Amino acid sequence: xxxxxxxxxxxxxxxxxxxxxxxxxxxxxxxxxxxxxxxxxxxxxxxxxxxxxxxxxxxxxxxxxxxxxxxxxxxxxxxxxxxxxxxxxxxxxxxxxxxxxxxxxxxxxxxxxxxxxxxxxxxxxxxxxxxxxxxxxxxxxxxxxxxxxxxxxxxxxxxxxxxxxxxxxxxxxxxxxxxxxxxxxxxxxxxxxxxxxxxxxxxxxxxxxxxxxxxxxxxxxxxxxxxxxxxxxxxxxxxxxxxxxxxxxxxxxxxxxxxxxxxxxxxxxxxxxxxxxxxxxxxxxxxxxxxxxxxxxxxxxxxxxxxxxxxxxxxxxxxxxxxxxxxxxxxx
Ligand SMILES: Nc1ncnc2c1ncn2[C@@H]1O[C@H](COP(=O)(O)OP(=O)(O)O)[C@@H](O)[C@H]1O
Ligand SMILES: [Mg+2]
Numbered sequence: 001x002x003x004x005x006x007x008x009x010x011x012x013x014x015x016x017x018x019x020x021x022x023x024x025x026x027x028x029x030x031x032x033x034x035x036x037x038x039x040x041x042x043x044x045x046x047x048x049x050x051x052x053x054x055x056x057x058x059x060x061x062x063x064x065x066x067x068x069x070x071x072x073x074x075x076x077x078x079x080x081x082x083x084x085x086x087x088x089x090x091x092x093x094x095x096x097x098x099x100x101x102x103x104x105x106x107x108x109x110x111x112x113x114x115x116x117x118x119x120x121x122x123x124x125x126x127x128x129x130x131x132x133x134x135x136x137x138x139x140x141x142x143x144x145x146x147x148x149x150x151x152x153x154x155x156x157x158x159x160x161x162x163x164x165x166x167x168x169x170x171x172x173x174x175x176x177x178x179x180x181x182x183x184x185x186x187x188x189x190x191x192x193x194x195x196x197x198x199x200x201x202x203x204x205x206x207x208x209x210x211x212x213x214x215x216x217x218x219x220x221x222x223x224x225x226x227x228x229x230x231x232x233x234x235x236x237x238x239x240x241x242x243x244x245x246x247x248x249x250x251x252x253x254x255x256x257x258x259x260x261x262x263x264x265x266x267x268x269x270x271x272x273x274x275x276x277x278x279x280x281x282x283x284x285x286x287x288x289x290x291x292x293x294x295x296x297x298x299x300x301x302x303x304x305x306x307x308x309x310x311x312x313x314x315x316x317x318x319x320x321x322x323x324x325x326x327x328x329x330x331x332x
């Protein structure tokens with residue numbers, strides 16, 4: 001009998017619609033690869049439904065009818081360790097990073113601190129707590145002033161550029177922080193990297209494999225950045241593979257992608273995003289469940305590296321089964 005995969009679709013975050021698109025593609029690609037695939041709809045209210053019926057779950061009982069789960073969920077309550085914790089309690093194999101790596105990579109400050117610890121190059125940044133900003137905004141402005149202008153202000157745990165503001169003038173900082181604090185009580189302010197945006201996909205468990213890096217070209221041009229509109233409106237961006245960087249820089253990107261994957265304790269897959277400024281490679285972020293349609297950057301980079309979409313999915317399911325078996329072989 002074919003292995004049955006439950007694909008989680010939707011979720012509670014503002015990336016719900018992105019996830020629905022990812023999940024539909026994943027389910028169809030899995031069928032092409034010879035799997036049985038069923039979609040489980042996770043509502044914006046957090047309720048799980050299969051074929052319209054509310055799903056009741058029992059810890060330790062797996063996900064009845066399915067051998068493995070593909071949580072094609074992005075952002076909070078999906079990519080941040082929460083759903084991964086639920087899947088651990090159910091005791092079902094699932095694709096992608098576990099609880100700790102999911103949570104750590106979702107958190108932009110924690111992730112940067114982990115990377116700094118490992119000596120990986122990145123932009124200069126400051127963390128700003130909402131309570132500190134409310135108490136003394138001038139002190140926060142002075143502290144952040146050291147980063148120069150422009151800066152990028154972000155809530156620490158979101159994706160798809162939601163809640164991010166590029167600040168080009170001093171008096172824009174306060175409103176930008178207010179926007180970030182609508183989403184989270186902690187914000188990160190980053191010095192701007194002026195260069196190319198390069199992305200690299202990684203798959204594997206113990207022996208991760210990096211794809212050919214690709215470059216994001218924005219329709220918006222010079223002062224534009226990779227905001228929600230550029231990401232999801234037709235023609236907003238183009239992916240160029242291979243990236244227009246020298247081979248040794250491309251090799252450095254792949255090395256750092258694998259290093260970031262290992263250092264953050266990832267499993268299964270990740271897309272690691274960089275800024276390349278002249279020939280300097282700075283790590284921006286690591287997504288443990290990147291956009292996953294057949295034409296998304298993650299799959300396109302592997303397709304360009306000789307791993308077509310259905311085969312990519314097949315490998316990811318295999319990594320999930322292997323990791324579950326390996327983890328259950330430990331004494332705990
Ligand atoms: N420090 C920075 N320097 C230059 N551009 C940035 C910086 N931080 C973010 N950006 C721009 O904002 C986009 C989204 O930021 P990112 O941290 O990747 O958030 P998300 O997790 O929402 O994708 C980036 O792809 C880039 O275009
Ligand atoms: Mg990003």
